[in-house]
Amino acid sequence: MKLLLIGPQASGKGTQAKLLAEKLGVPHISTGDLLRAQTGEIRKEIDSYIVSGNLYPNEKMLKILKERFEREDCNEGYILDGFPRNLKQAEMLDEITKIDKVIEIDISDEEAVRRLGGRVSCENCDEGYNLVTIPPKDPDKCDKCGGGLVIRDDDKEDAIRKRLGIYHGDTEPILARYGLVKINGEQSIEKVQEEIVESLGV
Numbered sequence: 645m646k647l648l649l650i651g652p653q654a655s656g657k658g659t660q661a662k663l664l665a666e667k668l669g670v671p672h673i674s675t676g677d678l679l680r681a682q683t684g685e686i687r688k689e690i691d692s693y694i695v696s697g698n699l700y701p702n703e704k705m706l707k708i709l710k711e712r713f714e715r716e717d718c719n720e721g722y723i724l725d726g727f728p729r730n731l732k733q734a735e736m737l738d739e740i741t742k743i744d745k746v747i748e749i750d751i752s753d754e755e756a757v758r759r760l761g762g763r764v765s766c767e768n769c770d771e772g773y774n775l776v777t778i779p780p781k782d783p784d785k786c787d788k789c790g791g792g793l794v795i796r797d798d799d800k801e802d803a804i805r806k807r808l809g810i811y812h813g814d815t816e817p818i819l820a821r822y823g824l825v826k827i828n829g830e831q832s833i834e835k836v837q838e839e840i841v842e843s844l845g846v
């Protein structure tokens with residue numbers, strides 16, 4: 645079964661994809677991980693895009709994905725996570741593979757802001773914490789080095805809401821393109837997984 649998992653930041657999509665991959669015995673293909681795992685010339689090229697603040701081009705991403713899908717462990721399917729992020733990419737993806745089912749893990753913007761809002765990091769060693777879910781022993785200090793904890797610009801509420809806006813605008817049109825199952829992501833990890841599995845009828 646070729647599955648596509650979609651959801652906003654903090655929806656728990658990555659966690660669910662990993663659990664589901666184990667359950668179904670198919671690989672979890674995260675495009676973020678896939679890009680990070682590249683080596684040699686492709687690695688240098690990816691880095692040059694990141695350094696200049698540009699997105700890695702669709703055509704190149706598709707080529708990497710196509711090669712990944714051709715590996716033997718994908719014979720029974722896969723769980724794709726992180727691509728496509730907009731309608732254009734979805735159309736391009738359809739040229740190289742046929743997605744059987746799309747699952748959206750849905751959480752409200754308020755919940756996403758709540759989950760992401762507690763994120764702080766050490767200004768000295770960059771270790772990350774979440775004051776809500778994985779708090780440091782001392783709320784003002786890094787457990788590892790005692791450095792001060794700050795909220796990164798990316799974790800400020802304005803930035804989070806901006807990303808959610810992009811998600812709603814760009815990603816949701818993809819959902820209309822496929823037969824979609826919507827799962828309430830504001831439940832426990834176990835319950836979300838259970839509903840995904842049920843929806844697949846496996």
Ligand SMILES: [Zn+2]
Pocket residue numbers: 766767768769770771786787788789790791
């Ligand atoms: Zn630190």
